[in-house]
Amino acid sequence: MATIEARGLRKVFGTTVAVDSIDLQVEEGRILGIVGPNGAGKTTALNAILGLTSYEGHLNVLGRDPWNARDELMRDVSFIADVAVLPRWIRVTQLLDYVAGVHPRFDRAKAQGFLAKTVIKQTSKVRELSKGMVAQLHLALVMAIDAKLLVLDEPTLGLDILYRKQFYDSLLNDYFDRNRTIVVTTHQVEEVQDVLTDLMFINHGRIVLQCTMEEFEARYVEVMTHPDHVASARSLKPISERQVFGRSVFLFDRVDRNQLAALGDVRTPSIADVFVAVMSNPEVGDERSEARAENKEALSMTKHK
Amino acid sequence: MNSTSNEPEVGGQRSEVRAISTRPFYWSTCRELWENRSIYIVPLIVAAVELLGFAVSTNGLAERRRAVLLLDASKARAGIEVPYDVAAVMMIFTVFIVGVFYCLDALYGERRDRSILFWKSLPVSDLTTLLSKAAIPLVVLPLVAFAIIVCTQFAMFLMTGAVLLAHGMSPTTTWINVPFFQNWLVLLYGLVAIALWHAPIYGWALLVSGWVRRATFLWAALPPLVIAAFEKITFNTSYVSAILKERVFGFAPNAFDLAGRHSPTVDSLMQLTPGRYLSTPGLWIGLIFAAGFVIAAIRLRRYRGPL
Numbered sequence: 001m002a003t004i005e006a007r008g009l010r011k012v013f014g015t016t017v018a019v020d021s022i023d024l025q026v027e028e029g030r031i032l033g034i035v036g037p038n039g040a041g042k043t044t045a046l047n048a049i050l051g052l053t054s055y056e057g058h059l060n061v062l063g064r065d066p067w068n069a070r071d072e073l074m075r076d077v078s079f080i081a082d083v084a085v086l087p088r089w090i091r092v093t094q095l096l097d098y099v100a101g102v103h104p105r106f107d108r109a110k111a112q113g114f115l116a117k118t119v120i121k122q123t124s125k126v127r128e129l130s131k132g133m134v135a136q137l138h139l140a141l142v143m144a145i146d147a148k149l150l151v152l153d154e155p156t157l158g159l160d161i162l163y164r165k166q167f168y169d170s171l172l173n174d175y176f177d178r179n180r181t182i183v184v185t186t187h188q189v190e191e192v193q194d195v196l197t198d199l200m201f202i203n204h205g206r207i208v209l210q211c212t213m214e215e216f217e218a219r220y221v222e223v224m225t226h227p228d229h230v231a232s233a234r235s236l237k238p239i240s241e242r243q244v245f246g247r248s249v250f251l252f253d254r255v256d257r258n259q260l261a262a263l264g265d266v267r268t269p270s271i272a273d274v275f276v277a278v279m280s281n282p283e284v285g286d287e288r289s290e291a292r293a294e295n296k297e298a299l300s301m302t303k304h305k
Numbered sequence: 306m307n308s309t310s311n312e313p314e315v316g317g318q319r320s321e322v323r324a325i326s327t328r329p330f331y332w333s334t335c336r337e338l339w340e341n342r343s344i345y346i347v348p349l350i351v352a353a354v355e356l357l358g359f360a361v362s363t364n365g366l367a368e369r370r371r372a373v374l375l376l377d378a379s380k381a382r383a384g385i386e387v388p389y390d391v392a393a394v395m396m397i398f399t400v401f402i403v404g405v406f407y408c409l410d411a412l413y414g415e416r417r418d419r420s421i422l423f424w425k426s427l428p429v430s431d432l433t434t435l436l437s438k439a440a441i442p443l444v445v446l447p448l449v450a451f452a453i454i455v456c457t458q459f460a461m462f463l464m465t466g467a468v469l470l471a472h473g474m475s476p477t478t479t480w481i482n483v484p485f486f487q488n489w490l491v492l493l494y495g496l497v498a499i500a501l502w503h504a505p506i507y508g509w510a511l512l513v514s515g516w517v518r519r520a521t522f523l524w525a526a527l528p529p530l531v532i533a534a535f536e537k538i539t540f541n542t543s544y545v546s547a548i549l550k551e552r553v554f555g556f557a558p559n560a561f562d563l564a565g566r567h568s569p570t571v572d573s574l575m576q577l578t579p580g581r582y583l584s585t586p587g588l589w590i591g592l593i594f595a596a597g598f599v600i601a602a603i604r605l606r607r608y609r610g611p612l
Binding site: 047050051052053054067070071072073074075078079080081082084085086087088089090091094097098099101102103104138 | 331333336340433607608
């Protein structure tokens with residue numbers, strides 16, 4: 001069964017619809033990246049999955065309803081909600097004692113092993129650590145928990161590039177295996193592009209694009225055209241066009257790669273470029289998911305009755 | 306979807322759930338003590354000040370002791386006991402203040418510094434969290450007060466003895482006139498009675514601390530006082546202020562027999578009235594309110610995130 005299963009997931013704050021009938025299915029062993037502009041509803045959706053906020057619709061995480069069973073769910077789910085949410089007054093040893101004392105799946109020796117690879121001293125207080133070290137400490141704790149689902153919400157925000165690189169490297173090398181599932185939101189999409197197995201764009205509380213990375217690579221093609229092929233490239237309806245060093249770079253969605261190769265240098269675009277293209281003209285997004293969302297809305301309404 | 310059906314078919318590869326016994330309540334209480342060191346540091350500072358004051362007062366102690374021993378036994382006891390009683394009452398008052406301020410910050414601090422996101426990422430229920438927080442003023446602080454009062458009084462006794470010896474007097478006059486063990490028994494009983502009586506105050510402070518977005522003390526203290534003032538102005542009655550006063554001081558006349566005394570002193574175990582105390586409606590009404598406030602705070606914490 002799926003690790004996360006949401007149907008018509010919806011969350012309204014006052015008059016603002018933060019999450020608008022999202023359908024989501026994340027299978028075991030996937031690494032899903034959720035990308036969206038600020039205020040798109042990413043954090044709200046994750047909070048619902050983690051039992052931190054109430055919601056409408058159907059949501060099932062590892063067989064449980066997160067809102068009503070948060071503490072049980074947290075035996076199998078770890079999350080880093082934000083950088084630097086570790087209490088600033090606590091000592092590293094106290095932190096290890098506490099987590100070991102409350103978490104049945106925490107392996108203290110493993111956490112200490114991870115910490116030994118850093119410069120973090122066990123006697124330090126969190127407030128004495130740099131932001132990057134706090135992130136390392138939190139990651140060491142989380143990686144020592146034998147969880148089935150790990151949720152990361154902007155886990156590397158504000159960290160320098162060395163820490164960010166190291167963060168994802170150790171996550172992949174020392175933690176991830178086919179029995180675990182990871183969901184991550186980040187603005188630093190270029191760093192997770194090679195890490196993800198699945199991708200989701202979200203805007204205004206709705207899913208704009210949802211695909212596996214294989215599908216992404218098959219579907220989107222970027223071409224740096226020769227100057228004399230610009231007109232023919234435009235005739236193939238690119239979803240975006242930009243200038244790089246005086247040459248035109250076109251981004252295509254579902255256009256035959258061989259046909260494009262004739263126009264110039266073909267390559268797989270970065271998530272960031274596709275994201276910008278999709279966000280700036282919403283109709284090029286996944287029209288199927290739009291249709292699906294509407295279907296589900298009708299469905300959930302009948303269900304409520 | 307059945308919540309039990311998903312348990313580890315995948316368990317083969319992953320390390321089996323180790324049978325580590327976790328003690329969430331114990332560790333949550335430890336965590337409160339790590340974070341809020343004022344729970345024991347403030348009483349220790351007060352004890353140090355008390356001892357300093359007592360040390361200064363030993364100047365001339367020998368002469369005063371000679372004079373006081375000329376009085377009859379009950380007056381001699383009262384005279385010698387005064388600083389010991391003051392030290393105890395001051396400590397009880399201190400832990401009450403510490404307890405109220407602890408509760409006002411208990412659910413507010415974790416939201417202010419965003420660490421609630423970390424605490425909620427662990428398999429600790431809101432119930433366990435709230436119970437461990439409520440245990441601080443109801444169990445931990447009375448124990449801290451008891452231990453520190455006993456140590457303080459013992460230190461005062463030793464100081465007195467040293468001064469008396471230095472003046473060629475017997476140090477045993479303190480021991481003979483002040484029944485320490487009996488007093489400590491009274492103290493223990495009193496601390497339990499006070500903690501139970503004040504439980505709704507702590508519960509209210511916890512609820513406010515989980516509720517408001519700023520100025521916890523203002524929200525906790527002002528509404529009852531404003532309601533009392535409103536009642537006085539509008540109806541010229543004082544029921545609310547009487548209830549508030551009763552809630553702070555009302556344990557004494559119920560838990561102890563103070564009839565016919567000028568000052569509320571307890572010098573005999575006969576004055577302890579646990580039966581009467583346990584049948585006081587005010588105690589049980591207070592405990593019902595306390596439970597209500599704590600249950601509300603448990604429910605509320607589920608909805609709470611960082612400020």
